[in-house]
Amino acid sequence: MKIGIFYFRTLYTQSAASLSVGKLSNKLLHKGYEVKLFLLNQSNVYDNIAAMENIENFDYIIYKCNYKDYEIGANYFKNLYEKYNKKIYLTGVFACLNKKRIEKKHRFFEIFNLLNDNDINLTFPSIGPKVKKDTVICNIDREIELSEHGKYINIELNNGCIKKCEFCHINLLNYTRTSKSISELVDEIEYLIKCNKTFFIFNDCIFWSGKQDDEKILAFCKEVKKRKLVFSFYVYLSLAPLIPDNLLKELKDIGLVRVFFGVENISSDFSSHYSKFLSTKNTENMIKKLDALNISYHIGYILFYKQVSFQSLLDNLKYLKSLGKLFRLGIIIEKLRILPNTKDAYLLTENKSKIDMAYNYSFDDKKVEKAFNNLTDLFNNINIRNFEQFFNGISLAEGLLKRYNKYDKYKSDLLNFYKLKKEKNNKIYKLIIDVIRTERIEESHINALKTLYSKSEINYLFFFKKLMALDFDVFSMIPHGQETLNVW
Numbered sequence: 001m002k003i004g005i006f007y008f009r010t011l012y013t014q015s016a017a018s019l020s021v022g023k024l025s026n027k028l029l030h031k032g033y034e035v036k037l038f039l040l041n042q043s044n045v046y047d048n049i050a051a052m053e054n055i056e057n058f059d060y061i062i063y064k065c066n067y068k069d070y071e072i073g074a075n076y077f078k079n080l081y082e083k084y085n086k087k088i089y090l091t092g093v094f095a096c097l098n099k100k101r102i103e104k105k106h107r108f109f110e111i112f113n114l115l116n117d118n119d120i121n122l123t124f125p126s127i128g129p130k131v132k133k134d135t136v137i138c139n140i141d142r143e144i145e146l147s148e149h150g151k152y153i154n155i156e157l158n159n160g161c162i163k164k165c166e167f168c169h170i171n172l173l174n175y176t177r178t179s180k181s182i183s184e185l186v187d188e189i190e191y192l193i194k195c196n197k198t199f200f201i202f203n204d205c206i207f208w209s210g211k212q213d214d215e216k217i218l219a220f221c222k223e224v225k226k227r228k229l230v231f232s233f234y235v236y237l238s239l240a241p242l243i244p245d246n247l248l249k250e251l252k253d254i255g256l257v258r259v260f261f262g263v264e265n266i267s268s269d270f271s272s273h274y275s276k277f278l279s280t281k282n283t284e285n286m287i288k289k290l291d292a293l294n295i296s297y298h299i300g301y302i303l304f305y306k307q308v309s310f311q312s313l314l315d316n317l318k319y320l321k322s323l324g325k326l327f328r329l330g331i332i333i334e335k336l337r338i339l340p341n342t343k344d345a346y347l348l349t350e351n352k353s354k355i356d357m358a359y360n361y362s363f364d365d366k367k368v369e370k371a372f373n374n375l376t377d378l379f380n381n382i383n384i385r386n387f388e389q390f391f392n393g394i395s396l397a398e399g400l401l402k403r404y405n406k407y408d409k410y411k412s413d414l415l416n417f418y419k420l421k422k423e424k425n426n427k428i429y430k431l432i433i434d435v436i437r438t439e440r441i442e443e444s445h446i447n448a449l450k451t452l453y454s455k456s457e458i459n460y461l462f463f464f465k466k467l468m469a470l471d472f473d474v475f476s477m478i479p480h481g482q483e484t485l486n487v488w
């Protein structure tokens, strides 16, 4: 029996490959199915032509969807279902959270939860001996990653999260908890280094979540040192509790170059409503710790949520400006998603023509509504993903250059970059405040935005041109921020 698993790219700051799909493929291979993975592309039909070649040879098709691609993907697979009359399975967090709605509207899909082993076993019973596949590494099918030229790869030590933030999907699904031993993790890293992957993006929700993780982290650092492995990596951390300096230093010594943490919002209303600890003091302490060790950082922030007041919006914009993170335009145009089965779900308006209801709400404050609509219209004039990459890409490059003692060659470029970043941060703030204040978008706003986009693009282009020529190794460790696979 042959199964094809299809999915679209979700995150642009990581590898295009999905860890959950890689793990699912491995489980199906163990049950005797032949499995092939395909990455679809919403904007490049030629990638899809390649993916569809020989689709008629598959007995089953699995579509792992995401809220961003569901509507386009559902139509896609409906047409395939009608053309070939194949059984089509649907999976992914979005599919499971919206199961009832999907089953009503798109009956041709059979939904299962790829994060739950029982559900996988019920949907796909064993049919024969294990099928061998060369791209399986330490129980994950890496078929997509191995075809990508970039040296970055997603990896995981544990799944799940001990926190329960109200806006997050992570604890809404029934999933099978998994945890690797440190020696299994380091074996996996060692193997992947041999496959030319040298930048590891840990997908663990919180890599160190408290004292109980100290032993594990220290054992990890010790084992990496013992085996003399050279690589760089990126982890997610939390603001509470804050990771102690000694552990951070140990991680830095074995290659930690970047950290993600959720600042989310500075309003106490947000904190109580969404059950998430927030603290500007902890944010500042975290930044100090990271700066002291030359570790770059990326933050999560939620600016627009249903209950936000106009004043709170202004305060948060000012705070984002002070953090120098206004280039993260995604934060501005993506309002909080109200997920099914959460306490605010009743506030969503029904719209039978589509499955995803998570954005179907208006803001309580009419001035916030106006600001959100105008800012969304304004920033739709540029490619936001590219714009973020112009800053994220260089900031990651800086961390990697320092790690490999190549910083000096780029010192003046990076100083210029920081000047440009500061200037753009201030300009974006001015632009946002002006649009909010005047409650309209003028041609001059759009022109100013396009000018600052273009200057940032040119700066990125020349920086990466130099990086590509002088330090191709570092260049290829940086996720390229595009939907298509990195296969230059």
Ligand code: SF4
Pocket: 161, 162, 163, 164, 165, 168, 169, 170, 171, 205, 206, 238, 262
């Ligand atoms: S800490 Fe992060 S992953 Fe965990 S529940 Fe909160 S938002 Fe979700």
